[in-house]
Amino acid sequence: MKTNDNFAYDLEVGQRGENIFADLLTGKKIEVKTDFIASRTGNLYVEFECWGKRTGLATTKADFWVFLIMKQGTNKNEFGLNEIEIIKFVSTNRLKTICREWLKHNEKVKGGRESNAFGCLIKINDI
Secondary structure, three states: OOOOOOOOHHHHHHHHHHHHHHHOOOOOOOOEEOOOOHHOOOOEEEEEEEEEEEOHHHOOOOOEEEEEEEEEOOOOOOOOHHHEEEEEEEHHHHHHHHHHHHHHHHHOEOOOOOOEEEEEEEEHOOO
């Protein structure tokens, strides 16, 4: 690709990327997960079972998953754009591959102390 120290050229390249991203999302289903713990633990919890039935990643119809990783100490009742620390965007197929690989080496994890949900813990940087 030709390079140039020219704002107009850089703008054109940036707009091309924006258009590709917009085309990527057009007509797609996106599952958004808001995570208040991952910034502290470094892990994202991905559910795939609850009450002995397939749920979450195992049954999703979404094309992509978005993880909104909130800053530590964010109030679950009052949060907005300013509380987002990291956004991870991943195709559902890629996330399934990551979780299957994780499950080859790990046992499924409960979703909470008294939860009947199970899933896997994926390192934020693995997405």
